[in-house]
Amino acid sequence: MGDPAASKGLIGPLIHRCQKCKAGEAREKFLRCRYCRAVRYCSIEHLRADRSSHKSACKGISKARVKLAKEDRLVRSLPADGDMPANVFETGVGKFWHFQPTRDYLRTRYILVERLHTLGTLDSYAQALKHMHDMMRLDRADHLDVQDIAPYVMLSLDLDQESCDFIKGWGIQGRKIVKGTDIFESADSILGVNNLYNPKASSLLLRLKLLVDVINVMNARKVLPLTPLPVEIQIIIEKNMVRSPLSAHLHKESTQALVERRGKLVRGILEFSQRLADDHNESFMFEFFHVALSVEPRRRPGLSYGEREAVMARRSYPAWRGTEGVLQLLDNAGACAMKTPVMNLKGMLYSYRDKLGQRYSRSAAEQLKYEILEVIWDYLPWAVEDATYLGPPAERPSERYRKLENERVFKNMEGMMFQNEHLKDAMRGLASGNGVCE
Known part of the structure; x- marks a missing residue:
């Protein structure tokens, strides 16, 4: 229905890999780009060979870091007055945006987050998530909508429980920190007062990711007994058929329990997809299958409601594509x-x-x-x-x-x-x- 080959992004878990040849973690050591600190190479030759391709993204990240450091020093040097408290990074936590001089700092930090997110490596995602957590700590009202990206970055990093907890916490009035959310809770329980597009879509992706894990284990359990492999080896293979940490126990489940889990996940997926259809655009998946996503879409002022949702769908595409088996x-x-x-x-x-x-x-x-x-x-x-x-x-x-x-x-x-x-x-x-x- 679409052309995945035309779209950017690797499929599968984020691991350290050479930006040039894509060699993975089998190598003992990688060289990291000393400027952006977000891509790695298996050799100095590949680092040099990739310089022309990487140059633009590298410069963008490096410049954003320099500008952020400048804004940081500026905010810290501002004297306390009637509109600005002293030591605002400590005294203004949670209401940072309320103080006018801090806004350029947050905007600059958001630009850095966007550029790291666009790069799409394990290092860049980990760095982006660290920035996002701190931005939401400083500005609990999240005026820059960091929450739009955060759950997808968590899912790409396989922080699946953290993603579910984040969505539920931000759906509670007043936004609270939540731990240990049950993945099988209803959509109403998880979303709470949050009626935005991204919490629903990322919750949907998480359940599809877990469903693919169940399918993989069920298929392995059908095929492996037909091989001469020892039972111990079969169990090891089953363990490695899943991606999500939330699925790490599946090899211990009975086949009947897997069938029941599969059914519960399908029902949850249909519940969240119905919420998306009811509250947003019922054909939001059209963006994933119809458009070749070769350029990182950016938010722009003046977008209509439908256009903004299309941009959000496209920005989340790397997480959907990277979760192997979901789009298939x-x-x-x-x-x-x-x-x-x-x-x-x-x-x-x-x-x-x-x-x-x-x-x-x-x-x-x-x-x-x-x-x-x-x-x-x-x-x-x-x-x-x-x-x-x-x-x-x-x-x-x-x-x-x-x-x-x-x-x-x-x-x-x-x-x-x-x-x-x-x-x-x-x-x-x-x-x-x-x-x-x-």
């Missing part, structure tokens, strides 16, 4: 929706419309893709069952469900008369279980 699972859910009789009929009608030369804002293919993304969550359970099915493709759960839905639709429309021969052919195809938009 949603892509499979879209493929399940594509094969349903309703989408088959719509696809045929939109194609027929295009042949007639009628002008619309979207082509038939684009319109169908858009409508699939509007119902993608309805077909996530089909895709999840397919993901843990290892039998013949023709007998996948989604194929069985599709045939049942085809039969139901055909029976409901059996008595209707169609004057259009194209529709007659379409109904015959649906009745036989063959789609017209395969």
Whole structure:
């Protein structure tokens, strides 16, 4: 449905790796760029070879650091007066933005956070998160909306419990520090008074991440007993099939417990996705599958509500793409929706419309893709069952469900008369279980 290759960002956990050749942590030692201190190299040769590519980002981060240090000294040197307390970094904690001279400092720090976030390395994310925590400590009202990025950075760093705690804490009136939030709490319990887009979307991503872990362990448990590997080795492999620290115990769970956990996660995902659809744009996933995200989108004044949500969706994309298996699972859910009789009929009608030369804002293919993304969550359970099915493709759960839905639709429309021969052919195809938009 999209073109992941056209989008930036690596897939999988953030690890120290060479910025040039992408060699990972198997190496004992990396050289770090001494200017930005946010990228690493496996050799001095690769550091030099990558200099031209890295130069722009490196300069941007270095300049932002220099400017931040200057603003820091300026704020600390300001004398106390009626509008500014003495030692504001200690006495103004929580209400930092209230004092006019501190605002340039916070804005400059936010620019540094954005540039570190854009770089997308383990070092840059860790540094960005440290800045964000301190900015939110100083300015509890979060006038620069640091909370928009923070949960995604935590998820990218696999700080999954911390992400869930952060979202719940910021949903409490007055914003409190929360520890040990139960991942299976309801959306109302976790979101609280927070009705913004990003807490819902990041909560959704976390549950999808945990769902992929469960699927991986279930599949490993089906395949490994067929190998001659000792049980001890099979357990080690199961342990390494998960990414989230919250899934570290899954190898100890029974298969039935995994099935139940999978069901609870799917129900939670559908609950959060429904909240997104009700409160925001029901087709917000369109940004992930339709647009090649090659440029870091920036917030700009004057954006409409829908445009601002689109920017937020695109800014969170590295976390979605980096969480291996999530977009693939949603892509499979879209493929399940594509094969349903309703989408088959719509696809045929939109194609027929295009042949007639009628002008619309979207082509038939684009319109169908858009409508699939509007119902993608309805077909996530089909895709999840397919993901843990290892039998013949023709007998996948989604194929069985599709045939049942085809039969139901055909029976409901059996008595209707169609004057259009194209529709007659379409109904015959649906009745036989063959789609017209395969």
